[in-house]
Amino acid sequence: MTSVNQEPASQEPAELMSTPDASADLLANSMGDYLRIVGRRVRAGESGALPVVLGLVAIVIFFQVKNSLFLSAGNLVNLMAQSAFIITLGMAEIFVLLLGDIDLAAGYTAACAAVIALWMLALGDPLWVAVVVALAAAAAYGALQGIVISRLKLPSFVVTLAGQLGLSGVLLYLINATGSIGVGGVIELHNSIINDIENGQLNPTATWIVMIAIVAVAGAFMFYGDFRRRSAGLVAPPVSVTLLKVAGIVAAGIIVAAVANQNRGRLIVLEGMPWGVLVVLALLFAWTMLIGRTKFGRYVYAIGGSTEAARRAGINLVRVRTLAFMFAGLTAGITGIIYASYLGSISNGVQGGQTVLNAIAAAVIGGTSLFGGRGKMLHAVLGGLVVGVIYNGLELLGLSAAAQLMWTALVLLAAVIVDRITRRGAAGV
Amino acid sequence: MTVNDDAEPLLRLRGIGKSFGPVRALNDIDLDVPAGQVTALVGDNGAGKSTMIKTISGIWEPSHGEMFWQGKPVHFHSPKEASDAGIATVYQDLALCDNLDIVQNMLLGHEVLTRAGLLNEITMEKTAKQTLADLRVTTVRNIRQPVGSLSGGQRQSVAVAKAVMLNAKLVIMDEPTAALGVSQTALILDLIGRLSARGIAVLLISHNLADVFQVADRIAVMYLGRLVVTGPKSDFTTDSAVHWITTGAGPGASPTAAQIAGA
Numbered sequence: 001m002t003s004v005n006q007e008p009a010s011q012e013p014a015e016l017m018s019t020p021d022a023s024a025d026l027l028a029n030s031m032g033d034y035l036r037i038v039g040r041r042v043r044a045g046e047s048g049a050l051p052v053v054l055g056l057v058a059i060v061i062f063f064q065v066k067n068s069l070f071l072s073a074g075n076l077v078n079l080m081a082q083s084a085f086i087i088t089l090g091m092a093e094i095f096v097l098l099l100g101d102i103d104l105a106a107g108y109t110a111a112c113a114a115v116i117a118l119w120m121l122a123l124g125d126p127l128w129v130a131v132v133v134a135l136a137a138a139a140a141y142g143a144l145q146g147i148v149i150s151r152l153k154l155p156s157f158v159v160t161l162a163g164q165l166g167l168s169g170v171l172l173y174l175i176n177a178t179g180s181i182g183v184g185g186v187i188e189l190h191n192s193i194i195n196d197i198e199n200g201q202l203n204p205t206a207t208w209i210v211m212i213a214i215v216a217v218a219g220a221f222m223f224y225g226d227f228r229r230r231s232a233g234l235v236a237p238p239v240s241v242t243l244l245k246v247a248g249i250v251a252a253g254i255i256v257a258a259v260a261n262q263n264r265g266r267l268i269v270l271e272g273m274p275w276g277v278l279v280v281l282a283l284l285f286a287w288t289m290l291i292g293r294t295k296f297g298r299y300v301y302a303i304g305g306s307t308e309a310a311r312r313a314g315i316n317l318v319r320v321r322t323l324a325f326m327f328a329g330l331t332a333g334i335t336g337i338i339y340a341s342y343l344g345s346i347s348n349g350v351q352g353g354q355t356v357l358n359a360i361a362a363a364v365i366g367g368t369s370l371f372g373g374r375g376k377m378l379h380a381v382l383g384g385l386v387v388g389v390i391y392n393g394l395e396l397l398g399l400s401a402a403a404q405l406m407w408t409a410l411v412l413l414a415a416v417i418v419d420r421i422t423r424r425g426a427a428g429v
Numbered sequence: 430m431t432v433n434d435d436a437e438p439l440l441r442l443r444g445i446g447k448s449f450g451p452v453r454a455l456n457d458i459d460l461d462v463p464a465g466q467v468t469a470l471v472g473d474n475g476a477g478k479s480t481m482i483k484t485i486s487g488i489w490e491p492s493h494g495e496m497f498w499q500g501k502p503v504h505f506h507s508p509k510e511a512s513d514a515g516i517a518t519v520y521q522d523l524a525l526c527d528n529l530d531i532v533q534n535m536l537l538g539h540e541v542l543t544r545a546g547l548l549n550e551i552t553m554e555k556t557a558k559q560t561l562a563d564l565r566v567t568t569v570r571n572i573r574q575p576v577g578s579l580s581g582g583q584r585q586s587v588a589v590a591k592a593v594m595l596n597a598k599l600v601i602m603d604e605p606t607a608a609l610g611v612s613q614t615a616l617i618l619d620l621i622g623r624l625s626a627r628g629i630a631v632l633l634i635s636h637n638l639a640d641v642f643q644v645a646d647r648i649a650v651m652y653l654g655r656l657v658v659t660g661p662k663s664d665f666t667t668d669s670a671v672h673w674i675t676t677g678a679g680p681g682a683s684p685t686a687a688q689i690a691g692a
Contacts, residue, residue, distance in 0.1 A: 232554075374528055
């Protein structure tokens with residue numbers, strides 16, 4: 001409950017202060033208003049994405065000071081590739097984190113999907129068949145977990161922990177079963193299209209065209225949304241606020257494109273945006289629409305907020321939870337293919353347990369709650385970049401694996417502490 | 430001074446009983462709930478008020494007796510059947526999702542979709558806004574704020590508005606003011622008055638006799654699983670109501686015209 005309940009029962013509108021986490025852009029009448037409300041929300045514990053963005057900037061500055069190569073184009077593009085699969089696996093986790101659940105098996109779901117795809121490619125199956133079968137298997141496994149968890153009312157932590165153990169066994173079994181294809185426990189990737197996800201790039205002209213198109217569509221989308229609200233007689237954010245957001249998107253687009261278009265090759269010319277960035281953006285768009293604009297997504301949030309309220313509203317809890325786990329599995333499958341592209345192979349040495357913990361960390365650092373009901377797909381991108389930057393930066397500093405792990409742990413802990421402190425004032429959290 | 434005999438009441442209970450094993454929680458209840466009026470159901474702890482509303486709202490079926498809804502006999506096998514018929518129950522814990530905004534909560538389970546199958550936020554927001562305006566719930570500045578940021582009275586208002594929006598004909602409210610301060614209580618009592626002005630029947634369960642006398646049209650007193658008296662508010666004084674609630678019998682000759690229910 002909020003602490004401010006004292007407005008009289010008259011017709012006066014409630015005081016602004018009584019609604020600390022109201023959507024600021026709808027409350028504001030002007031830019032100044034907006035900034036004041038945002039400032040108040042930050043103090044009230046509803047800081048949104050601000051801490052993670054500031055944290056990311058701080059970490060980047062730290063690494064750049066320690067090693068001037070950090071902000072080089074080559075390393076930044078490398079960073080995009082390195083972060084891509086952490087980000088997508090983070091998105092997989094967000095589907096279930098929003099329910100208040102967790103999927104500890106997602107790392108090995110990804111690995112097994114990659115094995116299936118690479119195995120089928122090695123056997124000569126067409127690319128699309130291999131990808132569809134691998135993703136279908138991952139989605140089916142996710143749905144199976146969802147059915148067990150929701151029908152038998154078991155805690156997802158335990159069920160997916162069993163899944164993690166089981167799938168790490170399945171991974172070994174599958175690679176053994178490939179016989180001569182998986183010699184030495186490694187299946188090589190021999191497909192240029194999958195390989196190009198993490199290792200190929202658009203040419204510089206195409207990079208600019210694609211980036212401008214994405215930014216233009218995103219901006220048009222936001223202005224059109226405001227326009228529709230305004231013409232329907234509803235409150236819409238001030239134009240200046242929307243302009244500020246669009247400017248942010250434009251700036252991000254220009255930076256990514258400009259960095260990616262620098263020649264980062266030493267012996268040959270290497271320039272342009274990696275395909276992986278587009279894959280991540282496409283997935284971000286699709287999953288944001290799915291959880292933000294569909295009934296299914298709305299019900300996921302509702303269940304995460306209050307299972308009892310959702311049940312009384314007539315929502316089919318079993319179906320929604322099963323679907324959410326299915327989408328988590330599907331997204332893990334996509335991650336597996338991106339991961340295979342990154343490695344150029346898939347092996348029985350995949351650390352599926354650690355990978356999934358990194359993904360969960362990414363989602364939580366980005367701002368998604370572990371307790372359900374709060375989160376966005378964008379959080380996986382922000383948090384995934386933080387995790388990616390830390391791994392990349394520590395590697396660049398030449399730290400030992402031991403030191404890298406311990407530093408990562410400290411940063412994760414710091415992120416959670418900052419999150420807790422900034423949200424302490426928040427109502428009902 | 431008598432039960433409305435000229436018009437068929439919205440809900441009519443005849444001889445309703447509910448047993449849990451050997452325990453008779455409800456005994457031979459006759460109650461009429463007329464449309465457009467606030468019927469207050471009062472009684473001490475354990476008098477059977479909660480059992481009664483759970484029976485009406487379909488959480489369980491009565492062991493005996495008959496229930497007539499708009500003149501027709503009905504048997505609700507689930508809360509959904511009751512709410513489909515137009516009986517909405519606003520429980521004490523409200524069953525709202527704190528993380529969803531007011532519009533999302535009000536339309537939860539009844540979302541409006543666009544032709545593309547996506548959520549039609551604009552239509553939903555207009556619907557919710559209209560309902561809140563009709564009920565003159567005006568203390569909420571922005572209906573896109575999470576319900577978790579609302580005060581107790583505002584949350585209660587949202588829960589009631591949700592029920593009204595789904596075309597409830599009878600709204601059952603279980604202790605709606607129990608957790609509220611003075612101004613918030615006034616807000617909710619106002620809202621209850623507006624519901625009945627719109628022709629909606631309200632069945633109000635309350636411990637607070639001041640609230641009951643302020644807002645109710647009719648009062649029904651339960652005592653140990655039986656409905657001991659029911660009548661218009663004018664039949665009662667606070668003292669006589671307390672007497673009925675605590676002893677199950679009227680204080681002396683008053684209220685003379687009150688109908689004594691039960692065998």
